[in-house]
Amino acid sequence: MAIVGTLGVPAAYSGFETLVEHLVRYNEGLSCPVELVVYCSARHFKERPASYRGAELRYLELDANNASSILYDAVSMASALKHGVDAILLLGVSGAIALPFVRLFSRAKIVTNIDGIEWRRDKWQGLAKIVLRLSERLAVRWSHHVVADNSAIVDYVRETYSVDSALITYGGDHALSVNGAPHAGLPSRYALALCRIEPENNVHTILEAFSHNPALPLVFIGNWARSEYGRDLKARYEGGNSLHLLDPIYDVARLRTIREGATLYVHGHSAGGTNPSLVEMMHFGKPIAAFDCVFNRRTTHDQALYFRDGADLKNLTAQAAADSRFGSGAIMKRIASDHYTWEIVGRSYFDLLRT
Incomplete structure (x- = not known):
């Protein structure tokens, strides 16, 4: 073969x-x-x-x-x-x-x-x-x-x-196959986003929703320097207390630590079928706020949290910040283990x- x-x-x-x-x-x-x-x-x-x-x-x-x-x-x-x-x-x-x-x-x-x-x-x-x-x-x-x-x-x-x-x-189970490694500088509680910095991944919507939300800061990992779109967004949003914009992390041990520490995972992809980063994150048993499109709904079996715009996402993050039990993390983990x-x-x- x-x-x-x-x-x-x-x-x-x-x-x-x-x-x-x-x-x-x-x-x-x-x-x-x-x-x-x-x-x-x-x-x-x-x-x-x-x-x-x-x-x-x-x-x-x-x-x-x-x-x-x-x-x-x-x-x-x-x-x-x-x-x-x-x-x-x-x-x-x-x-x-x-x-x-x-x-x-x-x-x-x-x-x-x-x-x-x-x-x-x-x-x-x-x-x-x-x-x-x-x-x-x-x-x-x-x-x-x-x-x-x-x-x-x-x-x-x-x-x-x-x-x-x-x-x-x-x-996505390989994301759990290594022990975590320390990563300095993270807030005690935070939401996490991880993707290529492209418009179809709703990066601007996510950044804007978290830009004035000190109760639940956002750690966003992506290839900011690769495109003018990414460079412009980083220049505009970097520096605030509620946003931590990190360059790509390929060390799977450090990445595991960051994923395990997240209170909420935000997935903005709007195209492309089943996204590997989404199914990887589902194995960590964290609540997931996903952009409301058919691909994400099918991947999460309609059991995640969904947003269509910045207002929806602000509402979800406010609830996640107020209630540590908010969301469907255990359901995400079960779906990931089964599928x-x-x-x-x-x-x-x-x-x-x-x-």
Whole structure:
């Protein structure tokens, strides 16, 4: 089996890379592991071992991101077919333009995770949006199996293409797999937000709601320096007692400490299916205030707290500040334990690839 469409492993902090990491680990733990190949972008790794946890690693001198991801995925699949793989797991739809040719020249099974209806996202415009929508259509048409990470995407694929897809979400239990490490400078009680700093994640709404709320300060972790949007927000809101704006934290031990200490988790994502950071946080058993969209409601089984605007969020935070028992943390933890573990995800993928 070959896994195509990511930077590779060992994983950095990213949804698909983390998925591959745990599929490799799952396969390693099987009594009869399959021969697994992971395609990696050589430009991303200074060290390039030939294998990782029993999986063979093959490196391509191509960029795995943006427009070049189309070529990266296509070359990866061509290499996999040349080496005679029985199945290919394609993560994302960038390389789907090559799938008709893959099916023409090979009998390898193709399983594609189509990600989160990428073409609908506001960050894509013009030609990029057209290409992504075409790629999605090709992925659904030419894959033997389509994977959706959220039941709302299952509905979308059925309604749009009259195709049934397999629902396989993400695991989040790895967030509890390390001991915590100290992180200085945090308030005694705080809300937490963690995301890429993009408009579709409602960053401005969250910051504005907490900007005058000293009763429950906000710790917000994100890549503020990466875009003009992020830099402008940080310049505008940084410095107040109620907001603590931190740069990305990749140390999982420190991140665990910050998550465990939170009184409330605020999740502003409005697009993209099941979000890995949300299912990770659900394992900590904290109340969650999520932006009210179908993806977040399906992920949390309609059992979280939801906001549509800043006024809603201010109301929720006021209640959380006044009552330490406010929210549905225990319910979030139970849902996560029942649905969002890597054991469940690994078994589901390998069952699909083998059938």
